[in-house]
Amino acid sequence: MSQPGAEQGTPDVGDRLASVLRPVRAGNGFEEALEQVLQVVRLGLVPSGERLPAERDLADRLGISRVTLREVLKVLQEQGLVEARRGRYGGTFVLPRGHTTGEDELRRRLKGIDVEDTLRFREVLEVGAAGLCAAHGLTEEQADRLRDALARTHDAPLTEYRRLDTMLHLTLAELSGSPSLTAQYAAVRATLNDLLDCIPLLVRNLEHSQQQHTALVEAVLDEDAEASREIMREHCSGTAALLRGFLG
Template structure:
């Protein structure tokens, strides 16, 4: 868990953002998430890891809108943890805290959440099937969608 005052770190208060700082955060997030997805698929998950990932996916699907962002964060953090690199996990947690701060400044759109959930499901299947290229591409598209949404609202 990370606690920061609004405006702490590289970004101004929610609703106002510096374009360069936004791009830096979004690109760093993409590198970490695409890498984590690829590592999980390439190295495979043991039975316990597969169960953790599927359960995290189910929790995002069952989450009411006010709980979705937290469950979404836990889903992505689970994937980072399952990649097997504590350094990746720590850096992902930090960048996700920044991304969540940005997401808090825009509305939750049901259509986007539904699309995100379909991407999550496809990602889990690619990871569990050991399809590293597919897992990386799905995650790249997922990050690009969030990035486009944030750019549209915040810049």
């Protein structure tokens, strides 16, 4: 006899998830997969106490490896949103919704903030700054500033990472040669940091961000404006996916 959460419930769950889960893009696979699974949980598409679809099913729906999916599920476990159970009727089960300090603080900070506007404006400024730096070229002194800002993020302890990440992006804005762009970016980044400070630092995401940072700096120094803009656009998209996921 089947028990609650056994396989006979999975097709119904799968039907409910069809409108949310979709193959992610290669560039931000972890971030976009996390966004989608967080949406599933926060929207209640899998009710409290029920099991998420099997790892193979979820990985296939998202177009990611099971290794990446397990990293996504680990984040959800650390946030107290799901729990893993072993045994014949085991799997990953959705826990009752709680309200962590982080969630409460995040929602307090959200008051009066148009998140989508903030994310889109940030992308416009960052993509524009990267393109300008590459198109106009940097002096050797400017190139050294950019390399140094990148190196500091690589060596940063977790407690300092977001501050040094901000400095790298602000350096790129300053090197664009537009004081107006720099001022606007500083303002939008301050708003963005208020939101980022309320979500956890995810090691997988930081590693991915560092890869993108390195590729971005290389493209700027190679004076490849198109590649610089595209890498920055994808980088901003990854951050936006994380925030949308945690904002629910």
